[in-house]
Amino acid sequence: MxxxxxxxxxMLVTLKAFAASYFRGPDKGGxxxxxxPEQRLAEKENFRNFPFLVYDKTPDNLRCVACDICAKxxxxxxxxxxxxxxxxxxxxxxxAVFSIDHTVxxxxxxxxxxxxxxxxxxxxxxxxxxxxxxxxxxxxxEALLKSNDYFNKIxxxxxxxxxxxxxxxxxxxxxxEQAAAAKAAAAAAAxxxxxxAADKPAVPTEPPKTV
Amino acid sequence: MRIAVSDxxxxxxxxxxxxxxxxxxxxxxxxxxxxxxxxxxxxxxTVCVAGALLSVLFRNxxxxxxxxxxxxxxxxxxxxxxHADFLAMIQVLIYVGAVMTLVIFAIMLTERFGDASLRQFNxxxxxxxxxxxxxxTFLVRMIQTTPWPVKNQAALASPAVTVVQLGEALLGPYVFxxxxxxxxxxxxxxxxxxxxxxxxxA
Amino acid sequence: xxxxxxxxxxxxxxxxxxxxxxLPPWAVILLCAAIxxxxxxxxxxxxxxxxxxIERKVLARMQNRIGPNRTGPWGLLQPLADGIKMLTKEDIxxxxxxxxxxxxxxxxxxxxxxxxxxxxxFGKNMIPADLSVGVLYFLSISSTTTIAIFSASWASxxxxxxxxxxxxxxxxxxxxxxxxxxVVPILLVTQSxxxxxxxxxxxxxxxxxxxxxxxxxxxxxxTFFLCAVAECNRSPFDLPEAESEIVAGFHTEYxxxxxxxxxxxxxxxxxxxxxLAATLFLGGWxxxxxxxxxxxxxxxxxxxxxxxxxRGTLPRFRVDQMMNLAWKFLLPLSLINILxxxxxxxxxxxxxxxxxxxxxxxSGWIFTRLNRxxxxxKRTYLFGE
Numbered sequence: 001m002x003x004x005x006x007x008x009x010x011m012l013v014t015l016k017a018f019a020a021s022y023f024r025g026p027d028k029g030g031x032x033x034x035x036x037p038e039q040r041l042a043e044k045e046n047f048r049n050f051p052f053l054v055y056d057k058t059p060d061n062l063r064c065v066a067c068d069i070c071a072k073x074x075x076x077x078x079x080x081x082x083x084x085x086x087x088x089x090x091x092x093x094x095x096a097v098f099s100i101d102h103t104v105x106x107x108x109x110x111x112x113x114x115x116x117x118x119x120x121x122x123x124x125x126x127x128x129x130x131x132x133x134x135x136x137x138x139x140x141x142e143a144l145l146k147s148n149d150y151f152n153k154i155x156x157x158x159x160x161x162x163x164x165x166x167x168x169x170x171x172x173x174x175x176x177e178q179a180a181a182a183k184a185a186a187a188a189a190a191x192x193x194x195x196x197a198a199d200k201p202a203v204p205t206e207p208p209k210t211v
Numbered sequence: 212m213r214i215a216v217s218d219x220x221x222x223x224x225x226x227x228x229x230x231x232x233x234x235x236x237x238x239x240x241x242x243x244x245x246x247x248x249x250x251x252x253x254x255x256x257t258v259c260v261a262g263a264l265l266s267v268l269f270r271n272x273x274x275x276x277x278x279x280x281x282x283x284x285x286x287x288x289x290x291x292x293x294h295a296d297f298l299a300m301i302q303v304l305i306y307v308g309a310v311m312t313l314v315i316f317a318i319m320l321t322e323r324f325g326d327a328s329l330r331q332f333n334x335x336x337x338x339x340x341x342x343x344x345x346x347x348t349f350l351v352r353m354i355q356t357t358p359w360p361v362k363n364q365a366a367l368a369s370p371a372v373t374v375v376q377l378g379e380a381l382l383g384p385y386v387f388x389x390x391x392x393x394x395x396x397x398x399x400x401x402x403x404x405x406x407x408x409x410x411x412x413a
Numbered sequence: 414x415x416x417x418x419x420x421x422x423x424x425x426x427x428x429x430x431x432x433x434x435x436l437p438p439w440a441v442i443l444l445c446a447a448i449x450x451x452x453x454x455x456x457x458x459x460x461x462x463x464x465x466x467i468e469r470k471v472l473a474r475m476q477n478r479i480g481p482n483r484t485g486p487w488g489l490l491q492p493l494a495d496g497i498k499m500l501t502k503e504d505i506x507x508x509x510x511x512x513x514x515x516x517x518x519x520x521x522x523x524x525x526x527x528x529x530x531x532x533x534x535f536g537k538n539m540i541p542a543d544l545s546v547g548v549l550y551f552l553s554i555s556s557t558t559t560i561a562i563f564s565a566s567w568a569s570x571x572x573x574x575x576x577x578x579x580x581x582x583x584x585x586x587x588x589x590x591x592x593x594x595x596v597v598p599i600l601l602v603t604q605s606x607x608x609x610x611x612x613x614x615x616x617x618x619x620x621x622x623x624x625x626x627x628x629x630x631x632x633x634x635x636t637f638f639l640c641a642v643a644e645c646n647r648s649p650f651d652l653p654e655a656e657s658e659i660v661a662g663f664h665t666e667y668x669x670x671x672x673x674x675x676x677x678x679x680x681x682x683x684x685x686x687x688x689l690a691a692t693l694f695l696g697g698w699x700x701x702x703x704x705x706x707x708x709x710x711x712x713x714x715x716x717x718x719x720x721x722x723x724r725g726t727l728p729r730f731r732v733d734q735m736m737n738l739a740w741k742f743l744l745p746l747s748l749i750n751i752l753x754x755x756x757x758x759x760x761x762x763x764x765x766x767x768x769x770x771x772x773x774x775x776s777g778w779i780f781t782r783l784n785r786x787x788x789x790x791k792r793t794y795l796f797g798e
Contacts, residue, residue, distance in 0.1 A: 309556070
């Protein structure tokens with residue numbers, strides 16, 4: 001090779017890139033930049049971002065029972081849960097306050113893994129920029145609640161698996177209830193045993209798998 | 212100084228060409244333009260004199276060098292006004308572009324070049340004053356005795372000296388001084404290399 | 414065709430004729446100058462503004478990016494946004510800086526960059542001032558940039574600035590010599606220093622008699638263009654303003670509009686030097702089919718594109734490499750080239766073509782061999798260990 005051929009070779013590389021940026025597609029050496037606000041890449045299903053609370057059908061019907069497991073597991077301690085009490089000061093199975101501080105949350109997904117009630121899941125919403133730190137980034141229960149349909153939309157695989165599991169558990173529970181009712185009707189002599197059998201399947205045995 | 216400003220002697224060539232083509236008037240019939248050109252030349256002279264004074268009076272060497280650059284540019288402007296285009300351009304190229312740059316380089320390599328407390332006089336001051344006065348009288352005498360051909364219409368009407376003529380003059384009648392200058396420059400270059408070279412034996 | 418070619422010339426003469434109806438002759442002459450000055454004063458900064466956009470776009474495309482496209486269609490308003498940003502930025506002067514020189518230096522650097530527009534033939538009959546010493550005017554005026562750069566670096570009282578200034582002066586002095594010498598063959602052949610005459614001399618073969626098609630013209634063009642890139646401190650010769658080495662060199666301590674003036678001077682120099690290279694070697698406005706001014710701008714912007722292409726491709730030179738290129742390669746080559754031009758002028762055509770190509774090829778080969786031998790395999794660092 002002659003003197004200076006390396007320079008010419010290098011110049012041709014850049015010229016090729018320049019021409020390809022106009023005439024070639026993104027997979028053939030052209031420009032692969034995505035113009036973000038207008039164009040978006042399809043979201044990956046396993047993408048995870050700040051957690052949200054799932055409810056079934058109506059927002060009153062949320063799955064969270066305020067067990068405080070996620071708040072205890074959370075490494076940066078960004079979850080605050082206060083249990084709701086009724087008039088007689090008896091604890092209810094739902095939270096009065098459920099807040100997640102997005103300025104603290106580190107998107108680890110441990111809350112999702114720890115939750116025994118399939119109530120908290122990682123979201124896909126990453127556009128949370130705000131000018132108000134206390135108001136917009138400290139999310140309260142109302143802002144965190146999202147429907148099961150939404151969950152099915154963003155993560156169909158996980159959502160359908162969890163729905164199937166819940167339906168199965170529900171069916172088992174119903175069957176057990178029916179069996180218990182039948183047993184109770186048939187053998188009223190042993191009501192305590194039947195009641196114990198009816199309680200058992202209502203508790204999920206393992207936390208939902210996320211990946 | 213007896214620099215007479217009259218007729219078309221200070222007209223830029225373009226203005227003259229325009230006049231002759233359009234068959235308009237000579238410059239003397241357009242007093243406002245003549246006034247502007249006169250003022251321009253006075254401004255150039257002011258720049259030269261002020262720059263020359265400042266380059267001596269500034270205590271900071273770098274400021275002095277910049278003032279000297281102003282003087283050289285002003286002189287180039289005066290050359291331009293006197294229809295010596297080539298000389299003006301060479302003045303800028305050589306003096307401003309090359310000599311002043313080297314002067315600034317030299318200043319930079321000296322110690323305390325930005326120091327305002329430098330002395331401006333040394334033991335040779337009085338001798339320099341005498342020499343300066345001598346040079347001034349010589350120049351004034353020369354200006355006074357030279358017959359300036361301002362009124363010589365033939366000299367004004369002659370076409371501007373072209374580059375071709377200059378080249379022929381340099382390589383024709385003036386070839387000997389031209390070559391001597393080249394030899395001197397080569398000698399200076401070799402001398403500089405010899406001075407700057409590291410001693411191999413040592 | 415003829416109408417399009419002379420449209421700007423006719424426009425100007427129409428304006429002058431109309432003004433001549435009610436203005437005295439001296440005012441018409443002043444108006445004539447004022448129109449030219451006004452056009453230059455607009456063209457210079459606008460060229461600079463859009464060169465910044467073109468540069469960013471081209472570089473982005475070479476790096477598989479898109480470049481500015483948010484402000485206006487294709488980012489066409491980006492230069493305006495940049496200008497507003499520059500104007501509203503705080504003007505910071507270092508505490509120990511020489512305030513006056515610090516202020517004057519950016520102005521001094523823009524003046525020559527604007528002045529050299531005067532001798533550029535933008536088209537047929539479209540030269541602002543056809544000086545008889547046009548090329549010399551260009552070279553001498555642009556050589557004064559050195560002092561402005563040096564003033565800027567010195568006035569900043571910053572060691573990086575001073576280093577950048579030293580580098581700038583050393584580089585510009587070094588590259589000015591082969592640049593001027595590479596123009597000499599053109600002057601020998603055309604026997605004129607006027608840029609207009611040089612363009613007219615390249616009108617042979619229906620507008621294709623460009624000097625770049627001759628062996629000496631080609632060698633001179635390469636030399637001139639490399640020196641032009643070095644003169645306006647563009648990559649790969651951007652040692653004086655090397656961001657990664659000396660923190661942007663001589664304009665480290667400049668901000669806001671003063672910095673913008675440096676930027677402006679650099680881009681206008683790039684434009685005018687490309688324009689001069691096009692004028693001297695690529696036939697200026699000569700060319701078939703298109704209007705003359707269109708040819709001029711096509712050629713100039715092609716050369717500017719090559720400058721950007723260099724920037725997108727080549728890494729920065731080392732100081733010794735940069736000096737070696739100027740003194741050991743370009744300078745002897747341009748000297749040989751003057752000889753070759755003389756040989757071309759006096760020899761018969763077949764001998765002239767073959768002989769000059771052989772001479773240039775042989776000298777180029779010898780210079781590369783010599784330089785290769787002088788390039789040290791391993792550098793020894795005096796204080797490195």
